[in-house]
Amino acid sequence: MWGRVVEIMTAVWLAVSPFIFDAASDGVVLWADLGVATLIWVLSGLSYWPPTRRAHLLILVVATGLILWGRFSVLPPTPVHQNHIVVGLFLLMIAVIPNRASQPPRGWMQQPGEVQ
Amino acid sequence: MSNATLPVDELHRNVPPYDHNPSAWSQRIPICILAFVAAAISTHLSLFQWGLIESAWDPVFGDGTDKVLKSDTAQRMYGILGIHDAALGVLAYLGDAILGLAGSTRRWQYRPWMVVLFGIDVIPLGIVSVVLVLIQAFIVGSWCFLCLVTAVISLILAYWAWDEVRVSLTYLWIVWKQNRDRRILWDAFWGYRSPRLDHAAETLLSRSAN
Numbered sequence: 337m338w339g340r341v342v343e344i345m346t347a348v349w350l351a352v353s354p355f356i357f358d359a360a361s362d363g364v365v366l367w368a369d370l371g372v373a374t375l376i377w378v379l380s381g382l383s384y385w386p387p388t389r390r391a392h393l394l395i396l397v398v399a400t401g402l403i404l405w406g407r408f409s410v411l412p413p414t415p416v417h418q419n420h421i422v423v424g425l426f427l428l429m430i431a432v433i434p435n436r437a438s439q440p441p442r443g444w445m446q447q448p449g450e451v452q
Numbered sequence: 453m454s455n456a457t458l459p460v461d462e463l464h465r466n467v468p469p470y471d472h473n474p475s476a477w478s479q480r481i482p483i484c485i486l487a488f489v490a491a492a493i494s495t496h497l498s499l500f501q502w503g504l505i506e507s508a509w510d511p512v513f514g515d516g517t518d519k520v521l522k523s524d525t526a527q528r529m530y531g532i533l534g535i536h537d538a539a540l541g542v543l544a545y546l547g548d549a550i551l552g553l554a555g556s557t558r559r560w561q562y563r564p565w566m567v568v569l570f571g572i573d574v575i576p577l578g579i580v581s582v583v584l585v586l587i588q589a590f591i592v593g594s595w596c597f598l599c600l601v602t603a604v605i606s607l608i609l610a611y612w613a614w615d616e617v618r619v620s621l622t623y624l625w626i627v628w629k630q631n632r633d634r635r636i637l638w639d640a641f642w643g644y645r646s647p648r649l650d651h652a653a654e655t656l657l658s659r660s661a662n
Contacts, residue, residue, distance in 0.1 A: 338553075339554070406534065407534045412530075412531065412534065413534045413535070415502075417534075418534065418535050418539075421533075421534050421535050422535060422539060422543065425540075425543045426543060426546065429543070429546070429547045429550050429551070430550065432566075432569070433550065433554045434554070434563075437553070437554040437555060438553075438554070438555070438556060439556055440463070440556045440558065440562045441562055441563065441643050441645075443643075443644060443645035444558075444562050444643075444645055
């Protein structure tokens with residue numbers, strides 16, 4: 337589950353980034369970053385529960401939105417928006433990592449006769 | 453980390469024409485370490501492009517690195533991408549490392565999509581690095597030592613990653629040749645299991661090494 341752990345840590349960075357990039361006075365940026373970070377925490381957390389184990393794939397949508405927002409909301413992108421682009425691209429890579437990434441998929445853990 | 457009912461030998465079989473398993477940790481960890489080194493170097497270069505440090509380290513070309521990183525070409529790329537090209541390099545190298553770390557020691561068969569994605573990240577990155585070096589030489593007219601180092605690393609990464617990508621693509625090719633069925637090929641790409649995919653993998657594994 338290291339992919340999910342990295343997502344959660346990246347969301348922490350996103351949540352504090354308005355303060356690091358001196359953009360906390362901008363209410364839209366502050367609440368949007370906190371909201372997106374919360375959404376990532378929820379989706380990563382849901383991935384730990386077997387019935388919603390693929391919830392982390394929805395982070396791909398969140399990451400794409402983050403990249404587009406960072407790239408096109410202000411031209412040229414300010415530091416806080418460049419951070420959105422970088423975080424979005426990073427999340428795109430992490431979100432595709434399966435939960436049990438270092439082990440074979442479930443289907444390959446069974447004997448051939450057990451395969452449906 | 454348990455592998456349940458899967459025999460350990462099945463995860464560590466050599467794949468012809470190679471006399472090693474291209475998905476083995478011994479093959480992938482060096483790629484990841486080198487990718488992290490390149491990411492660290494690119495981080496240094498991007499800190500300079502962001503103006504957070506006054507100059508970039510260059511023991512060979514003096515202020516050549518500064519000229520390359522602040523060149524009109526670099527500024528144009530910044531205008532297009534919205535972030536500096538060195539920052540994009542950091543992400544690309546981190547991607548190499550992340551995709552190198554994910555997957556079992558038989559991911560060439562169990563998760564071909566991941567190996568293909570890894571190949572898409574690593575191999576074009578090597579080509580882009582060569583293009584950037586040519587831009588340095590013929591357009592900017594200056595040289596950047598650390599950019600050259602990362603370009604060499606990119607080429608090494610592409611060379612090291614090739615065997616695994618080749619094996620995965622060969623496996624998919626065998627699946628297609630044996631079945632001529634897009635649905636089965638699709639299942640093979642995403643790592644689903646069926647007796648016909650087991651047979652395709654065994655065909656590849658039983659080939660004689662050159």
